[in-house]
Amino acid sequence: MGPGLGYFLLPAGGALSLTGVITGNGTLISLSWIMWVLGILLILGNRYRRPADPRALAVAAGDARAVRGLRTLALTARAEGRPDTAERLLRQAVKAGDVESMWELGRLVEHREGLAAAEPWFRMAAERGHAVAKRLFRPGGALHPDGADPAP
Numbered sequence: 001m002g003p004g005l006g007y008f009l010l011p012a013g014g015a016l017s018l019t020g021v022i023t024g025n026g027t028l029i030s031l032s033w034i035m036w037v038l039g040i041l042l043i044l045g046n047r048y049r050r051p052a053d054p055r056a057l058a059v060a061a062g063d064a065r066a067v068r069g070l071r072t073l074a075l076t077a078r079a080e081g082r083p084d085t086a087e088r089l090l091r092q093a094v095k096a097g098d099v100e101s102m103w104e105l106g107r108l109v110e111h112r113e114g115l116a117a118a119e120p121w122f123r124m125a126a127e128r129g130h131a132v133a134k135r136l137f138r139p140g141g142a143l144h145p146d147g148a149d150p151a152p
Helices: 003-023 026-047 054-059 064-079 083-095 099-113 115-127 131-137
Strands: none
Touching: 003 026, 064 083, 064 099, 083 099, 099 115, 099 131, 115 131
């Protein structure tokens, strides 16, 4: 049961209560109170629920939506100034084979340690078809076409 059911039970309880008052049926009024209380409990219970555990998302790595969710958590962590958390989450998404996470991990490593340290991540993304990563390895790109060293 999720919060969606709670948002359904509140107006449904109100309609039931109104019907009970109009018809003079005490049973409907009592039932409406049960619906209201249950609806409020469901909504409040969801408010205090813990966010999804990133490890649980990684376990479901076969699901593309779960991997995107893991990457989104990582990008949020990076934006909030938690690069270590972002790196840990991106590495989990990379293990699941997410090409965009390979690119983002490369960007994170490049920011921290420079282009030479990020090159393996960019290469991994390029080899799997990431268009922007491929441009780094073409002639005139930031990395030599053979990938030996970062371009000066």
